[in-house]
Amino acid sequence: MNVSTWVWLVTLAALIVMLAVDLLIVGRRPHEPSMREAGGWVAFYVGLALAFGVGLWITSGGAAAGEFYTGWLTEYSLSVDNLFVFMIIMARFNVPRQYQQKVLLIGIVLALLMRGAFIAAGAALIQQFSWVFYIFGVFLVYTAITLVKGGENDEDDFKENILIRWAKRALPISSSFGDGKLMAVSETGKRVFTPLLIVMIAIGTTDLIFALDSIPAIFGITKEPYLVFTANVFALMGLRQLYFLLGGLLERLVYLNIGLAFVLAFIGVKLFLEALHTNSLGFINGGRGVPWAPEIPIWLSLLVIIGTLGIATVASLVKSSRDQKKEPLKTSA
Template sequence: MSVSAWVWIATLVALIAVLAVDLLIIGRRPHEPSVKESGGWVALYVGLAVVFGIGVWITAGGRYAGEFYTGWLTEYSLSVDNLFVFVIIMARFSVPRQFQQKVLLIGIVLALLMRGLFIAAGAALIAQFSWVFYIFGAFLVYTAINLLKEGENDEDDFNENVLIRWAKKVLPVSNSFGDGRMMTVSSVGKRMFTPLLIVTIAIGTTDLLFALDSIPAIFGITKEPYLVFTANIFALMGLRQLYFLLGGLLERLVYLNYGLAAVLAFIGVKLFLEALHTNTLPFINGGEGVHWAPEIPIWLSLLVIIGTLGVATVASLVKSSRDAKRALVDAKS
């Protein structure tokens, strides 16, 4: 897939324009969006992703359109897992609802910048060393196992990382969020940071950790840097509105971790098989490709991902509904 420089430039300009409009809207009227407003924005971004995929189909063919849709769906589902941690962070720092949009948007901007660097580094590694797929595949399987353990232990705590602890210790931070800005002036005239800065650092660094598994996952679907980048853009751009749209529904997705673990394990195995097929390591099959290693087609990957996430979602909602009814019966008796 050949992507010209002007297409990259046009994509980046469009991204900056959308972010600028978002910042302008939030800056003028910080508020907690309604379900209707959030649903409208989520539908818009999903629609734009669908239209973009059609554009890829027309200009580059069905193969690359399939890779974009599969990659976007994978990144979008992994982004939903981010929301669980975002909810915990917002609660931990007691962020007022009207300021949460701003925190999420700034966090998403930081995530886009960091993921852009990750994607560039990943593409460079893949171009030079095909064996890196062995590492990506093993890491995804390892991440899948950790997700299963989290699901079994029902751990939903948030541990502050080194950067957050350093910022809280070194920077002058006020106790009040004030008017929702990063800085405020105390009663004695001293300029101080508001807790909004700490929350933004928490959101940004947390997404960086999530990128460690999401970027290898999408490179397991497509090796095209442009598709990897745009799939991440469309997955992240609607994340802020999805946070408010899902709301309490997140707590009902009790089996989501199991579904995501299955998806990551599947992509990890796919990467390992592809690494075998294009093997160059001398201690594996004499440095030659293992020709019996099957290639998993993109249409099968798409079906597996959709099916797995669909089953996990339906099973979660059924269990949550049964648990709610059982709790209601117990309360009456």
């Protein structure tokens, strides 16, 4: 897939416009969006992603569109999992609901910047060293095992990192969120930071950790930097509204971790097999590709990801429904 400079420029310009509109909406009227508002925006961004894939199909063929849809679905699923940790951060710092949109939007901007840097670095590494897929594959399988074992969604898994502790210690922080701005004037007339700054640091550093998982995962689906970048953009845009739309439903997705772990393990194995297929390491098969290593087609990857996430979601909702029905029985007993 040959992506010209002007296509990149148009894509980046469109992204900046979308972010500017979001900033304008949130900046002018901080509020907690209604279910209807959040649902409308989520539907808009999902429709935009689907339309973008159709455009890719028309201009670049079905293979490019398939890779985009598979990558976007994977990144979107990982982003939904990340919302659990965002909920923990919001609760830990007691962020008022009307200011949570602003925090999430800044977090999305930071995530886009960091992922852009990771994508550029990952593309350069892959171009120079094909053996990096071995590392990506092992890392994803390790991440999958970690997800199954512990629960990256447990509250104990969010700990204040060194940057947060430094900010609390070194910067003048007020006890109130005030009117939702980063800075306020204290009773003594001094300018101080509000707790919103600490929350944004927490969201930003958490996004950095998330990027370490998501970027190797999408490179396991496509090596085209443009598709990697756009899949991440469409996965992150609308995440703010999805946070409010899902609300309590997030707590009911009890098997989401298991589903995502399977997806990450599947992509990790896919990467490892691809690394074997295009092997260049001298101590493996004399530096030649391993003939028995199969290549997993993109359509199979898409089916596995959709099937796994669908089963995990349905199983989660069924279990949550059964647990809710048992609660009144326990209470009456």
